[in-house]
Amino acid sequence: MNAGIRLGLIDWSILLAYFLFVIAIGVVAKRGIRTSNDYFLSGRSMPAWVAGLAFMSANLGAQEVIGMAASGAKYGMATSHFYWVGAIPAMVFLALFMMPFYYGSRARSVPEYLRLRFDEKTRGFNAVSFSVMTVMSSGISMYAMGLLLNLLVGWDFDVSMWVCAGIVLVYIALGGLTSAIYNEVLQFFLIVFGFAPLVILGLNDVGGWDGLQAGLARVAMSQGYAPGAWSESWRHMGSADSNPMGVEWFGMVMGLGFVLSFGYWCTDFLLVQRAMAAKSMTAARRAPLIATVPKMLFPFLVILPGMIAISLSQDPGVSGLSLPAKPDGSPNFDLVIPVMLGHYFPNGLLGLGLTALIASFMSGMAGNVTAFNTVWTNDIYQPYMRRNASDQHYLWMGRAATVVGIMLSLAAAYLVSEFNNIMDVLQLVFAFINAPLFATFLLGMFWKRANGHGAFTGLIAGTMAAAIHHGLTLPSHAMTGVKGGWITVIHHYPSEMAQNFWTAIFAWSCCFVVTILVSLATVAPDSKRLPGLVYSETPRIDDSGMRWFARPKVLGLLAIAAVVTLNVLFW
Amino acid sequence: MSFDIRIPIGAMFVLIGALLVAYGLSAGTVTVSGAHGHNVNAWWGSLMALFGVAMLGIARRARGD
Numbered sequence: 354m355n356a357g358i359r360l361g362l363i364d365w366s367i368l369l370a371y372f373l374f375v376i377a378i379g380v381v382a383k384r385g386i387r388t389s390n391d392y393f394l395s396g397r398s399m400p401a402w403v404a405g406l407a408f409m410s411a412n413l414g415a416q417e418v419i420g421m422a423a424s425g426a427k428y429g430m431a432t433s434h435f436y437w438v439g440a441i442p443a444m445v446f447l448a449l450f451m452m453p454f455y456y457g458s459r460a461r462s463v464p465e466y467l468r469l470r471f472d473e474k475t476r477g478f479n480a481v482s483f484s485v486m487t488v489m490s491s492g493i494s495m496y497a498m499g500l501l502l503n504l505l506v507g508w509d510f511d512v513s514m515w516v517c518a519g520i521v522l523v524y525i526a527l528g529g530l531t532s533a534i535y536n537e538v539l540q541f542f543l544i545v546f547g548f549a550p551l552v553i554l555g556l557n558d559v560g561g562w563d564g565l566q567a568g569l570a571r572v573a574m575s576q577g578y579a580p581g582a583w584s585e586s587w588r589h590m591g592s593a594d595s596n597p598m599g600v601e602w603f604g605m606v607m608g609l610g611f612v613l614s615f616g617y618w619c620t621d622f623l624l625v626q627r628a629m630a631a632k633s634m635t636a637a638r639r640a641p642l643i644a645t646v647p648k649m650l651f652p653f654l655v656i657l658p659g660m661i662a663i664s665l666s667q668d669p670g671v672s673g674l675s676l677p678a679k680p681d682g683s684p685n686f687d688l689v690i691p692v693m694l695g696h697y698f699p700n701g702l703l704g705l706g707l708t709a710l711i712a713s714f715m716s717g718m719a720g721n722v723t724a725f726n727t728v729w730t731n732d733i734y735q736p737y738m739r740r741n742a743s744d745q746h747y748l749w750m751g752r753a754a755t756v757v758g759i760m761l762s763l764a765a766a767y768l769v770s771e772f773n774n775i776m777d778v779l780q781l782v783f784a785f786i787n788a789p790l791f792a793t794f795l796l797g798m799f800w801k802r803a804n805g806h807g808a809f810t811g812l813i814a815g816t817m818a819a820a821i822h823h824g825l826t827l828p829s830h831a832m833t834g835v836k837g838g839w840i841t842v843i844h845h846y847p848s849e850m851a852q853n854f855w856t857a858i859f860a861w862s863c864c865f866v867v868t869i870l871v872s873l874a875t876v877a878p879d880s881k882r883l884p885g886l887v888y889s890e891t892p893r894i895d896d897s898g899m900r901w902f903a904r905p906k907v908l909g910l911l912a913i914a915a916v917v918t919l920n921v922l923f924w
Numbered sequence: 925m926s927f928d929i930r931i932p933i934g935a936m937f938v939l940i941g942a943l944l945v946a947y948g949l950s951a952g953t954v955t956v957s958g959a960h961g962h963n964v965n966a967w968w969g970s971l972m973a974l975f976g977v978a979m980l981g982i983a984r985r986a987r988g989d
């Protein structure tokens with residue numbers, strides 16, 4: 354199927370202009386690369402706003418744009434929890450409490466921090482699982498992108514994947530992290546300008562927020578929910594059956610808001626790397642705080658199109674907009690953005706929207722690739738394969754790892770396209786490995802008694818707990834297997850999302866308890882090694898020289914106040 | 925910073941904005957149903973070009989410091 358979109362000369366010109374600028378930035382950035390530190394950490398030279406926008410943009414893959422619009426259609430305003438509960442608090446925590454250790458220690462990566470704080474085996478486990486995850490997730494998003502472009506404009510799946518991957522390869526191989534970060538800032542603005550007209554035209558079409566609320570009330574009632582279930586974020590979270598997500602507030606706050614969100618935003622090197630590239634400790638702490646501003650506003654850009662689409666598609670005869678169905682007859686929510694692009698954008702804007710979509714894909718992929726080449730070179734190749742080589746050798750290895758990383762992602766994309774179940778299984782395994790991570794970092798940074806044996810066994814135990822919990826529970830209406838219950842079913846969850854959140858809660862708690870018990874049963878870490886790595890052993894950063902409104906603590910409080918206000922406004 | 929990223933961003937937005945405006949004015953009315961006859965290309969293109977000029981302006985002032 355082709356969504357009926359025909360590109361004109363103007364659309365191709367916009368896309369071409371974007372490609373040229375992206376590559377030119379790579380070429381210019383290459384001039385600044387002399388050492389491996391330049392390549393992997395941009396020579397720690399980025400101003401806070403650049404690092405902050407890159408931090409925001411690296412997380413903003415195509416899957417986020419497509420997936421969040423789909424969730425907007427499926428669950429309505431409650432999708433904002435993924436931002437206002439599941440991101441902002443963790444970003445503020447990272448900036449205020451964790452960045453001092455990441456940036457202040459000599460670590461060049463998150464796994465390296467684990468080696469300094471704990472031991473080699475904890476670092477090894479994290480480095481290997483992280484590398485596999487980044488390559489696979491960039492492959493999965495490449496696959497999704499190839500499919501989408503094929504559907505939207507009828508491009509060949511292979512050609513669109515290879516061209517996009519090739520461009521990312523060129524600009525990262527040339528300019529390393531600097532090139533990735535600069536391009537992420539450019540991509541960020543392009544994504545905003547590419548999708549904003551969709552929201553403006555769409556809102557105008559449905560009669561503003563009031564009209565949208567009225568339309569969504571009909572959507573909610575036709576599915577047996579209260580009229581506000583699609584337009585209010587918290588009011589229907591009291592029990593899992595009163596909202597389309599099938600999640601209750603405690604699982605939402607603890608599972609998503611605490612365990613999953615802090616685990617992702619505070620420990621994922623893909624993000625932390627952007628802040629580590631900042632030019633000073635102050636800039637590194639400000640970067641995630643600056644990123645909270647666009648992150649807070651993004652629901653309006655990516656969730657609203659989904660909500661508008663589901664509202665309008667109720668009367669396709671009047672609105673002229675309908676969502677294509679999946680083979681089983683249910684609407685295919687993943688096509689919300691493509692359908693909206695075709696409906697609202699004439700040639701010209703269409704090229705811009707398409708370019709924005711491709712930009713979001715590239716920024717997500719570049720994030721994975723730069724994190725991969727750094728962790729591979731610093732945490733796997735250097736310690737386990739070739740110690741004490743020259744800096745130029747590691748710089749060369751970083752470029753080679755970029756090429757290999759992209760080739761592996763392409764291979765992963767083809768693997769996923771051949772065996773669709775592999776994707777589900779892999780994402781499940783990654784979820785098991787990621788779920789307990791934040792407990793390890795929390796104890797590592799704030800409890801000086803935690804040691805390497807504790808951290809390592811805690812991580813393994815948490816991963817096992819996640820797997821066992823998944824094996825024993827099943828979302829209602831699901832088949833046993835990749836959805837759960839593969840040991841035996843002892844509990845049913847109202848939805849897959851509720852099951853995910855509770856899997857994370859169990860994994861985190863298990864890792865937390867086991868790390869404490871094993872640490873106490875084994876020798877305490879050498880306290881001479883801990884300054885700069887643990888809160889109680891590290892001198893506080895003195896912000897008294899800064900004007901009061903520029904202090905990270907004040908900025909963090911402002912971000913929290915703003916996000917509380919948003920939650921209340923859309924309660 | 926090895927160069928000011930605001931310069932390429934500004935230049936790209938001016939270029940894309942100008943392309944959209946030129947196309948919007950030459951192609952006349954829009955055929956897509958959701959746009960309700962507005963010349964969205966010309967409007968949005970001029971906004972993008974304006975943003976690009978602002979970026980270039982900020983970059984220039986920063987260099988002057």
